[in-house]
Amino acid sequence: MSRHPSSPAAFIVDLDGTLVDTLGDFVEVLNRVLAELGLPAVSRDFVERTIGQGSEHLIRSTLAHVGADADLYEEAWAAYQRHYRELNGQFSAVFPGVVEGLDRLRALGLPMACLTNKPAAFARDLLARKGLDGYFDRVFGGDDFERKKPDPLPLLKTCEALGSEPARTWMIGDSSNDARAAAAAGCPIVLLSHGYNHGEPIAELPALQHLDRLDLIRL
Ligand SMILES: O=C(O)COP(=O)(O)O
Numbered sequence: 421m422s423r424h425p426s427s428p429a430a431f432i433v434d435l436d437g438t439l440v441d442t443l444g445d446f447v448e449v450l451n452r453v454l455a456e457l458g459l460p461a462v463s464r465d466f467v468e469r470t471i472g473q474g475s476e477h478l479i480r481s482t483l484a485h486v487g488a489d490a491d492l493y494e495e496a497w498a499a500y501q502r503h504y505r506e507l508n509g510q511f512s513a514v515f516p517g518v519v520e521g522l523d524r525l526r527a528l529g530l531p532m533a534c535l536t537n538k539p540a541a542f543a544r545d546l547l548a549r550k551g552l553d554g555y556f557d558r559v560f561g562g563d564d565f566e567r568k569k570p571d572p573l574p575l576l577k578t579c580e581a582l583g584s585e586p587a588r589t590w591m592i593g594d595s596s597n598d599a600r601a602a603a604a605a606g607c608p609i610v611l612l613s614h615g616y617n618h619g620e621p622i623a624e625l626p627a628l629q630h631l632d633r634l635d636l637i638r639l
């Protein structure tokens with residue numbers, strides 16, 4: 421029985437910037453790819469501003485940023501996959517408060533999914549390597565649906581998979597992609613401040629809750 425109308429019935433949790441600080445992985449992979457292609461390296465700042473919309477967007481933006489020919493995309497994509505598969509998680513860390521926060525969510529006994537724009541295979545691998553895989557009934561990546569966040573489709577499909585109503589399925593994320601997708605899907609949004617929001621302050625986006633750590637979530 422629900423405690424009040426907006427009490428959660430399920431949770432959908434983003435991965436990069438929300439559960440795991442993966443910026444180091446992205447920087448390392450991209451710079452290995454660029455070195456292999458004989459192109460200049462990119463800065464951590466550039467990568468932080470650019471991640472969140474999936475690997476295709478990241479690779480295309482990176483090639484454009486270093487002034488490379490867009491025709492290099494296929495080669496860069498293949499190299500990106502190879503390097504990412506190999507070092508996934510090695511330059512990443514679980515954010516403080518995440519394990520405690522997930523424990524608090526799990527204690528409610530509600531269905532939980534991880535939904536990221538990262539390719540699903542990399543997401544599953546990263547969750548397992550960081551010991552976070554056991555929390556989720558379902559894991560969906562950017563290649564599981566026709567469109568990625570900020571489109572609402574991935575959230576609506578995930579609600580369907582969890583058997584939960586969007587209005588009572590809380591999305592927990594770190595960027596405007598999560599916030600826009602949640603708003604369009606009709607899901608309440610909880611935003612974490614420690615992630616990557618294209619260089620914009622996340623506090624400016626409307627949310628049910630703004631948190632500095634996941635374990636501070638009000639349930
Ligand atoms: O763009 C990505 O690959 C990661 O994005 P996420 O924040 O949806 O996990």
Ligand SMILES: [Mg+2]
Nearest residue numbers: 434436437594
């Ligand atoms: Mg994110």
